[in-house]
Amino acid sequence: MKRPTLIDVGIEAGVxxxxxxxxxxxxxxxxxxxxxxxxxxxDKLGYVPNPAASSLASNRSSIIGVLVPxxxxxxxxxxxxxxxxxIEKTGYSIQIGNTGYDPLTEEAMIRKFVSLxxxxxxxAGVDQTETSRNMLETVDCPVVQIMDSTDxxxxxxxxxxxxxxxxxxxxxxxxxxxxxxxxxGTRMDPRTQQRMAGFESVxxxxxxxxxxxxxxxxxxxxxxxxxxxxxGLLDKVPDCDGVFCNNxxxxxxxxLECQRRNLSVPKDFGICGFNDLGTxxxxxxxxxxxxxxxxxxxxxxxxxxxxxxxGGPQPDIRNIDLGFTxxxxxxxxxxxxx
Amino acid sequence: MKRPTLIDVGIEAGVxxxxxxxxxxxxxxxxxxxxxxxxxxxDKLGYVPNPAASSLASNRSSIIGVLVPxxxxxxxxxxxxxxxxxIEKTGYSIQIGNTGYDPLTEEAMIRKFVSLxxxxxxxAGVDQTETSRNMLETVDCPVVQIMDSTDxxxxxxxxxxxxxxxxxxxxxxxxxxxxxxxxxGTRMDPRTQQRMAGFESVxxxxxxxxxxxxxxxxxxxxxxxxxxxxxGLLDKVPDCDGVFCNNxxxxxxxxLECQRRNLSVPKDFGICGFNDLGTxxxxxxxxxxxxxxxxxxxxxxxxxxxxxxxGGPQPDIRNIDLGFTxxxxxxxxxxxxx
Numbered sequence: 114m115k116r117p118t119l120i121d122v123g124i125e126a127g128v129x130x131x132x133x134x135x136x137x138x139x140x141x142x143x144x145x146x147x148x149x150x151x152x153x154x155x156d157k158l159g160y161v162p163n164p165a166a167s168s169l170a171s172n173r174s175s176i177i178g179v180l181v182p183x184x185x186x187x188x189x190x191x192x193x194x195x196x197x198x199x200i201e202k203t204g205y206s207i208q209i210g211n212t213g214y215d216p217l218t219e220e221a222m223i224r225k226f227v228s229l230x231x232x233x234x235x236x237a238g239v240d241q242t243e244t245s246r247n248m249l250e251t252v253d254c255p256v257v258q259i260m261d262s263t264d265x266x267x268x269x270x271x272x273x274x275x276x277x278x279x280x281x282x283x284x285x286x287x288x289x290x291x292x293x294x295x296x297x298g299t300r301m302d303p304r305t306q307q308r309m310a311g312f313e314s315v316x317x318x319x320x321x322x323x324x325x326x327x328x329x330x331x332x333x334x335x336x337x338x339x340x341x342x343x344x345g346l347l348d349k350v351p352d353c354d355g356v357f358c359n360n361x362x363x364x365x366x367x368x369l370e371c372q373r374r375n376l377s378v379p380k381d382f383g384i385c386g387f388n389d390l391g392t393x394x395x396x397x398x399x400x401x402x403x404x405x406x407x408x409x410x411x412x413x414x415x416x417x418x419x420x421x422x423x424g425g426p427q428p429d430i431r432n433i434d435l436g437f438t439x440x441x442x443x444x445x446x447x448x449x450x451x
Numbered sequence: 452m453k454r455p456t457l458i459d460v461g462i463e464a465g466v467x468x469x470x471x472x473x474x475x476x477x478x479x480x481x482x483x484x485x486x487x488x489x490x491x492x493x494d495k496l497g498y499v500p501n502p503a504a505s506s507l508a509s510n511r512s513s514i515i516g517v518l519v520p521x522x523x524x525x526x527x528x529x530x531x532x533x534x535x536x537x538i539e540k541t542g543y544s545i546q547i548g549n550t551g552y553d554p555l556t557e558e559a560m561i562r563k564f565v566s567l568x569x570x571x572x573x574x575a576g577v578d579q580t581e582t583s584r585n586m587l588e589t590v591d592c593p594v595v596q597i598m599d600s601t602d603x604x605x606x607x608x609x610x611x612x613x614x615x616x617x618x619x620x621x622x623x624x625x626x627x628x629x630x631x632x633x634x635x636g637t638r639m640d641p642r643t644q645q646r647m648a649g650f651e652s653v654x655x656x657x658x659x660x661x662x663x664x665x666x667x668x669x670x671x672x673x674x675x676x677x678x679x680x681x682x683g684l685l686d687k688v689p690d691c692d693g694v695f696c697n698n699x700x701x702x703x704x705x706x707l708e709c710q711r712r713n714l715s716v717p718k719d720f721g722i723c724g725f726n727d728l729g730t731x732x733x734x735x736x737x738x739x740x741x742x743x744x745x746x747x748x749x750x751x752x753x754x755x756x757x758x759x760x761x762g763g764p765q766p767d768i769r770n771i772d773l774g775f776t777x778x779x780x781x782x783x784x785x786x787x788x789x
Contacts, residue, residue: 207546337733392700
């Protein structure tokens with residue numbers, strides 16, 4: 114079948130194509146029964162009006178570009194979900210790119226997206242290459258960096274401080290009496306590195322910093338890798354009494370491995386995750402984690418682009434910090450457990 | 452800053468805009484040192500060529516539309532990831548839509564996407580409304596339905612049989628001696644309903660079908676809801692000796708709740724999940740699940756669209772069934788455990 118035209122709809126409804134066109138443009142000027150007949154014909158044929166002419170005329174696409182480092186990370190699925198909920202009711206559409214945590218892939222994707230004259234761009238982090246930054250600063254549309262915090266965004270940034278969130282978690286574990294706390298980091302992307310720095314600052318402040326307690330891997334986060342990392346950690350540092358994980362999957366894996374080893378949590382070993390993705394709160398015992406406002410970040414970023422597209426100004430506050438919440442649960446509440 | 456032009460690049464490199472243009476079109480005709488100077492200027496300014504003219508001329512966008520029912524479901528994140536890996540190196544981009552498991556939202560999204568003259572469309576399932584089906588049958592591009600199996604696809608379908616996968620799981624549990632097996636289903640979208648039908652057919656075949664053992668909820672899958680559903684199930688049917696879950700999150704929640712209740716798995720209670728998302732295999736004990744080829748489905752769907760866009764024919768086999776694999780693990784292997 115060919116894609117149906119106005120003429121086909123007219124034939125189906127028993128009226129001229131001009132009548133169909135008028136009924137679509139000015140429905141209040143035709144009778145209800147005619148409107149219904151035309152609506153039925155449109156549904157039956159699957160007619161879709163062609164908006165090509167108007168978008169060609171404006172020389173501006175209807176796309177909002179969203180560049181994330183991973184599709185298989187729940188965190189970015191949530192961002193996408195938030196952005197989509199704001200955009201789906203508009204005439205705009207989301208075009209996605211996966212940078213794979215690689216600055217040069219990111220650069221290539223920015224080049225591709227900028228060339229499409231987007232309505233706006235949403236991009237994760239602040240760690241773009243100089244070339245990427247130049248492209249983002251000169252593109253003729255709003256640009257929202259997300260999931261981080263900086264005084265020097267390209268345009269605006271919507272996120273939270275990874276450094277502060279990790280520092281708050283580390284301080285909580287110190288307050289609960291843990292002294293040989295390991296940092297377990299996967300992937301080691303720039304935001305994980307900031308979490309590591311926040312953790313390290315608290316360890317140094319309490320004079321319990323020990324580089325042997327930093328376990329990192331370039332592999333991506335998973336429950337399975339969490340199990341393996343705990344095994345390696347305890348081999349290397351047997352007196353380790355807790356972990357701060359850069360990701361909930363890793364924390365869940367460590368929690369399951371503690372079960373297997375009959376390691377008592379939180380008495381002998383404390384566990385803190387990051388992002389509060391859902392499973393942590395259901396574990397035995399429930400695992401402490403840092404809740405990050407991922408859906409809201411996607412929503413706010415999308416709303417900013419819509420506001421600017423509607424003629425709104427660049428705001429005075431360009432670092433929109435939505436904060437985080439440390440969800441204290443049984444896995445670190447040693448003082449209550451004892 | 453304004454988006455830089457060819458003229459700006461020329462000024463930066465100390466040559467005319469025409470020279471820059473020629474160096475970009477025919478790099479072999481200019482000296483290496485000039486090429487390098489221009490490349491540096493392009494990087495420094497963040498210059499991006501404007502391809503608007505060519506896309507306007509072809510009256511065809513460069514987008515491949517992907518419509519999925521959820522962004523926060525790992526299954527579709529994997530599909531997206533697979534499709535993206537095939538498409539990212541091409542000049543095409545992925546535009547996404549979230550139908551929210553709602554046929555009318557899906558209809559609206561199809562209308563929006565069709566109006567954009569896409570290169571191809573990927574859409575989950577076969578349960579579109581008549582209007583949606585009409586639009587998909589008349590759109591002037593390849594259409595790939597995914598994650599299901601049918602003899603009557605719009606164009607082609609790439610997926611597996613949800614009915615057969617669930618039936619194979621149910622048969623395995625019967626083989627392991629379970630007789631009071633519950634079906635636990637969340638969301639109850641059409642693919643979950645097919646899983647339920649596959650499960651039911653095996654129960655009827657062995658004359659152990661009991662409607663009391665079917666526990667369903669319109670809520671979306673989560674580890675938390677899995678815990679709650681097990682509690683409700685055991686209250687209602689105390690002699691239940693196992694569950695087949697429509698989703699791994701639910702299976703993990705049930706596994707954690709069994710730990711809490713000291714219910715012996717697999718001896719007193721068998722657990723089978725669906726999709727094999729990773730956590731099931733790491734649980735104590737490891738949970739049986741159905742591996743579904745989600746990444747490959749995304750890849751194959753995208754590759755089909757690229758092949759058709761390059762002039763390839765519609766294939767003879769239009770139902771591309773990639774199958775499934777039942778991963779038998781400790782949570783159901785009762786005959787070995789006893």
